[in-house]
Amino acid sequence: MPDIHLAxxxxxxxxxxxxxxxLDQDGIGRDIDHIRTILQxxxxxxxEGIPVQATWSIESHNTLGQLIPKHAPDLLESWQxxxxxxxxxxxxxxxxxxxxxAMNQQxxxxxxxxxxxxxxxxxxxxxxxxxxxxxxxxxGFLTSAHIPLxxxxxxxxxxxxxxxxxxxxxxSEGPEVETGLIPHYLxxxxxxxxxxxxxxxxxxDIARHxxxxxxxxxxxxxxxxxxxxxxxxxxxxxxxxxxYGTLGALNPxxxxxxxxxRSIADLEGVHFSTxxxxxxxxxxxxxxxxxxDHGEGRNQDYCSWCEKRENTxxxxxxxxxxxxxxxxxxxxxxxxxxxxxxxxxxALKARLVALDSRYYGPSSPHLHQKQLxxxxxxxxxxxxxxxxALAVAQDNAPEAPCPIRSADELLPPVLSEKGEWSLPTIxxxxxxxxxxxxxxxxxxxxxxxxxxxxxxxxxxxxxxxxSLENQGHHYINPRSSRPSLRYGGxxxxxxxxxxxxxxxxxxxxxxxxxxxxxKLPGGPTVQWDGAFYMGDDQPWVLCDVxxxxxxxxxxxxxxxxxxxxxxxxxKRWQELRPLELGIIPQETGEKGYxxxxxxxxxxxxxxxxxxxxxxxxxxxxxxxxxxxxxxNRGLLLGTxxxxxxxxxxxxxxxxxxxxxxxxxxxxxxYHSKKLSNSFNGNADQHQESGAPSYNGxxxxxxxxxxxYEGEQPPEQYTKILDEFxxxxxxxxxxxxxxxxxxSKNNGTEEPEPLPPGTIPLYAxxx
Numbered sequence: 172m173p174d175i176h177l178a179x180x181x182x183x184x185x186x187x188x189x190x191x192x193x194l195d196q197d198g199i200g201r202d203i204d205h206i207r208t209i210l211q212x213x214x215x216x217x218x219e220g221i222p223v224q225a226t227w228s229i230e231s232h233n234t235l236g237q238l239i240p241k242h243a244p245d246l247l248e249s250w251q252x253x254x255x256x257x258x259x260x261x262x263x264x265x266x267x268x269x270x271x272x273a274m275n276q277q278x279x280x281x282x283x284x285x286x287x288x289x290x291x292x293x294x295x296x297x298x299x300x301x302x303x304x305x306x307x308x309x310x311g312f313l314t315s316a317h318i319p320l321x322x323x324x325x326x327x328x329x330x331x332x333x334x335x336x337x338x339x340x341x342x343s344e345g346p347e348v349e350t351g352l353i354p355h356y357l358x359x360x361x362x363x364x365x366x367x368x369x370x371x372x373x374x375x376d377i378a379r380h381x382x383x384x385x386x387x388x389x390x391x392x393x394x395x396x397x398x399x400x401x402x403x404x405x406x407x408x409x410x411x412x413x414x415y416g417t418l419g420a421l422n423p424x425x426x427x428x429x430x431x432x433r434s435i436a437d438l439e440g441v442h443f444s445t446x447x448x449x450x451x452x453x454x455x456x457x458x459x460x461x462x463x464d465h466g467e468g469r470n471q472d473y474c475s476w477c478e479k480r481e482n483t484x485x486x487x488x489x490x491x492x493x494x495x496x497x498x499x500x501x502x503x504x505x506x507x508x509x510x511x512x513x514x515x516x517x518a519l520k521a522r523l524v525a526l527d528s529r530y531y532g533p534s535s536p537h538l539h540q541k542q543l544x545x546x547x548x549x550x551x552x553x554x555x556x557x558x559x560a561l562a563v564a565q566d567n568a569p570e571a572p573c574p575i576r577s578a579d580e581l582l583p584p585v586l587s588e589k590g591e592w593s594l595p596t597i598x599x600x601x602x603x604x605x606x607x608x609x610x611x612x613x614x615x616x617x618x619x620x621x622x623x624x625x626x627x628x629x630x631x632x633x634x635x636x637x638s639l640e641n642q643g644h645h646y647i648n649p650r651s652s653r654p655s656l657r658y659g660g661x662x663x664x665x666x667x668x669x670x671x672x673x674x675x676x677x678x679x680x681x682x683x684x685x686x687x688x689x690k691l692p693g694g695p696t697v698q699w700d701g702a703f704y705m706g707d708d709q710p711w712v713l714c715d716v717x718x719x720x721x722x723x724x725x726x727x728x729x730x731x732x733x734x735x736x737x738x739x740x741x742k743r744w745q746e747l748r749p750l751e752l753g754i755i756p757q758e759t760g761e762k763g764y765x766x767x768x769x770x771x772x773x774x775x776x777x778x779x780x781x782x783x784x785x786x787x788x789x790x791x792x793x794x795x796x797x798x799x800x801x802x803n804r805g806l807l808l809g810t811x812x813x814x815x816x817x818x819x820x821x822x823x824x825x826x827x828x829x830x831x832x833x834x835x836x837x838x839x840x841y842h843s844k845k846l847s848n849s850f851n852g853n854a855d856q857h858q859e860s861g862a863p864s865y866n867g868x869x870x871x872x873x874x875x876x877x878x879y880e881g882e883q884p885p886e887q888y889t890k891i892l893d894e895f896x897x898x899x900x901x902x903x904x905x906x907x908x909x910x911x912x913x914s915k916n917n918g919t920e921e922p923e924p925l926p927p928g929t930i931p932l933y934a935x936x937x
Contacts (some may be wrong), residue, residue, distance in 0.1 A: 178224070190735060226445045228307045233527070258574045269309060272465075276771075288890050314362065353399055357461060414430070480861070487812060491906075580597070583894050583898075592704055594707075604681070635654050635687055646804065656744075658692065703715070762826050763781060795895070810895075822841045
């Protein structure tokens, strides 16, 4: 009878988005307590003659580099002892347990390199005499472009959860098999490079199978000729490892690690192993292609990592730091004047630390107050170092002439140092419209409420409804494209306050503006100001929206969670839809919707985004743009770090009940019940909406929309959005020294002040 290889993996990261670093149960004390218990159980079981092995995935920078040496050096000694005794195994890790899907190539490779070896001697190669070339991507974040980079860095395999009720969106090129308990290959469609991949499972799967012993027996009964591997994988803080009290008397799988392992130790055909050992022994069954940007489980998408107000604030600092670095490279190329190299290295390191997942989620609706304060300091530090490196480059580079573009080029709008939009200077015999001249109009359209450029028309109604047409075809649905929100269980729409008709505001650029307000139950109002621009003979419409949310009373009724986060919040904020767009009404045709996006590594990816099992989702990166198409027509949406930026700013909603119900919500917050991924209540914190984090806050939404024909977005249009996301250096920083107000404090404690002399990150919103 073929064997079943049974492996246990413990994930260790002592930095959490929902907890501080105190040594109590609201801090890292819980982690330390759980790890000590697990190690004691493992030693006891080995002493009893049970050859159980453990695999450890341990975050490098904070956990191994700072917190363990300071607070629990005995844990490192135990790990090293068990690895030396060939009982346990440590796996490769990323240095900062960060948002690897949103990293650029330099950041990704450096985080991988430092995870194995670094100057602080906290890498696994620094601390352990051997380690497995298998990696569990942080939070399951993965995109296809990672595969060749992992191969280049010497990683032989990946392993992450593929739970039965949270099946990850992986597609197969080979014959289907009945079980996922075998290794596969993950293939990058762009390069053809492959990596071994091994699924893992969690406590929820054990519970669904009525216990580990029952699950293994059922596998042995229906097992074919191929050996299988079952990897049980959970965070060390999961209560599963310590047991569920009286439930353990009913089922040993609920009694903690030691009773669980004793219950299956004598089963015939079961062998304790590690993921890497099993991956070497069992042939890969099929090849899988990663077509979507992957998060941990089908319903564990990016929403709780990117939709909180603080997520956008922190990410904008990182995006601006990157942009400054790219301008430095433009000025100097690869040459680095004295002092510049150290500044560049410091900026890179600060960005990597600031990309730590604890500064983004999954804690909802807020991050822990002290984690947020620390994250803000780090993003400011990254920006400051990049700004200093750029200043050094300016001092050592010749003055750049003001670029003059060709008249036949399609160009994005540019931001002046005063924070105003304009078109790039062009060399053309045809004079553009200038301020004081009439804007373009169509006689049959409402001149007062329609912008026009070529054959593209954008219309804004008094209630905020929007229409975008090109050659007679609608690209956003006017019935479902308007700002709105849900508060206290009620839908709230906006009403007109003021309107400015189309006018030429700078050479070749026409603007139309509208102010609205939405009255919340109880009296306070949300203020919405939108400015929409079109350029002469340009295919795009620029949307520049400023929203001010009123402060409402915090009525959170979870005192334990509030104490742990050092925050309070108003749960009545449920959904925010500041620029919701109904995308491309469906018409007769065989092809469904396609989502196209360009990831942080420059790859063009696409897949079908629809999933009627989820009311809303955010599984796709939007760096620097994404596109939705159907029936040979599509809409491109791009963002710029010059204002506010987010790595996954475009949640989708689809019910499958109407012909026009695919919606995109740039920089907004959707919310629906997610599937639980653990019996540990703290692990389900991603269930809550991020909308309460906007209470009393402001946001600035700047997106560029381009309608297009064809299934795939045309390259001439994607180049516009590439340049919009990474504008050329013009000799000065366009957002200057202007800033938006610091994050409003919803917590029970005043946040620590930012360091003196901090350089502002954001452009003003007023």
